[in-house]
Each structure stands twice: as C-alpha cells, then as structure tokens.
Amino acid sequence: MRARVVYESMFGNTAAIAEAIADGLREHSEVEVLTVAAAAEKPEPTVDLLVVGGPTHAFGLSRARTRRDAATQTDAPVATDTGIREWLDAALPVPGGSRAAAFGTKAAKPSWLPGSAARGAGRRLRRLNYELADDPMDFYVEGTAGPLASGELPRARAWAEHLAHTELDRIAHRV
Numbered sequence: 001m002r003a004r005v006v007y008e009s010m011f012g013n014t015a016a017i018a019e020a021i022a023d024g025l026r027e028h029s030e031v032e033v034l035t036v037a038a039a040a041e042k043p044e045p046t047v048d049l050l051v052v053g054g055p056t057h058a059f060g061l062s063r064a065r066t067r068r069d070a071a072t073q074t075d076a077p078v079a080t081d082t083g084i085r086e087w088l089d090a091a092l093p094v095p096g097g098s099r100a101a102a103f104g105t106k107a108a109k110p111s112w113l114p115g116s117a118a119r120g121a122g123r124r125l126r127r128l129n130y131e132l133a134d135d136p137m138d139f140y141v142e143g144t145a146g147p148l149a150s151g152e153l154p155r156a157r158a159w160a161e162h163l164a165h166t167e168l169d170r171i172a173h174r175v
C-alpha cells in the first residue's frame, strides 16, 4: 500500500499530527509526508490513500489573510502563499474509487467554537470524487500556537492505524 500525507501548519502542531499519522500508516504502508507547498510542486501521485490536513482558521480552512495573521504571531518561517484550501480548489477530479481522509487541528477551548479545517478538507476531497476512508478528524491544541492537547499524538497514530487497516481490508477484498 502507498500513502501520501499532505499538511499545512503555521506553528508546527498540524505538522506533528501529520508525522504521527505517517508513523501509524508506516506500519502497513509506504508513506510520503509533504507540506502543501511541496505537494503543489509535485505531480499528482498514484497512491492508495491521500491524507490531507491543516489548522482551523476562522471556522474553516485557512485563507491567505488568516495565514498572514498567523505569521505575525511566530518568528518561525511560515508559508502563506498556498494552503490546503487553494491546493484542493486547484486540483483535478480523480477517478472513481480513489480514497482519501481529512484531518485538522483546532482550539480545545472554547469547546463550542464551530467550524473545522478537517470538515472543509473532507468536503473538498469528496467534491474531487474521493471516497473518504473515515469521517474527517479534529485534533486539539491548547492555544493558538499550541501545544497539542495531551494524548493527541497517540490518538493521531491510532487513527492512522485504523485507516490503514480499513484500506488493507479493501485492497485484500478487491477482485
């Protein structure tokens, strides 16, 4: 099985979740992890599973304006040109049967804060004709710049193992 994980991250939290997901997939799959900027430069891969994630900004996927806002809150270099939203909006529809999964990070508090980058990515993936291997998954940070809430890295890894098992079962039963 081959998988590709594509992520966007301003402060490193979504990047850490992406790496934990890759670790979980790697037990059962070849895995490539790419920033969205790198993925935009590479041709569309032929993979069994594409996993896409980003941070929740202003109730959904980030926009250039929210990424610039985030960039003012960190000294680390932040890519503000292309986010998951722009990358998926520019992507071409895929053949039937292509599989994907969506994840995102969002603030743990206040817990009622609506909106989710994971759901935004999931909606776009379905629009591109992907079948989702699971419901979009949110992972939580304690504050805007992090850290990740306790237990989120192992939860991400376990989710990825669940995804891998689901896909391996499908591949095994494919005629």
Ligand SMILES: Cc1cc2nc3c(=O)[nH]c(=O)nc-3n(C[C@H](O)[C@H](O)[C@H](O)COP(=O)(O)O)c2cc1C
Residues within 6 Å of the ligand: 008, 009, 010, 011, 012, 013, 014, 015, 054, 055, 056, 057, 058, 059, 060, 066, 067, 069, 070, 105, 106, 107, 108, 113, 114, 115, 141, 143, 144, 145, 146
């Ligand atoms: C401009 C901006 C807007 C944000 N809006 C939301 C929001 O609407 N809901 C939410 O739960 N978190 C929001 N956050 C918190 C982000 O989700 C958090 O910074 C992100 O999960 C951290 O991931 P990263 O380190 O990968 O960038 C916002 C953060 C920024 C910088």
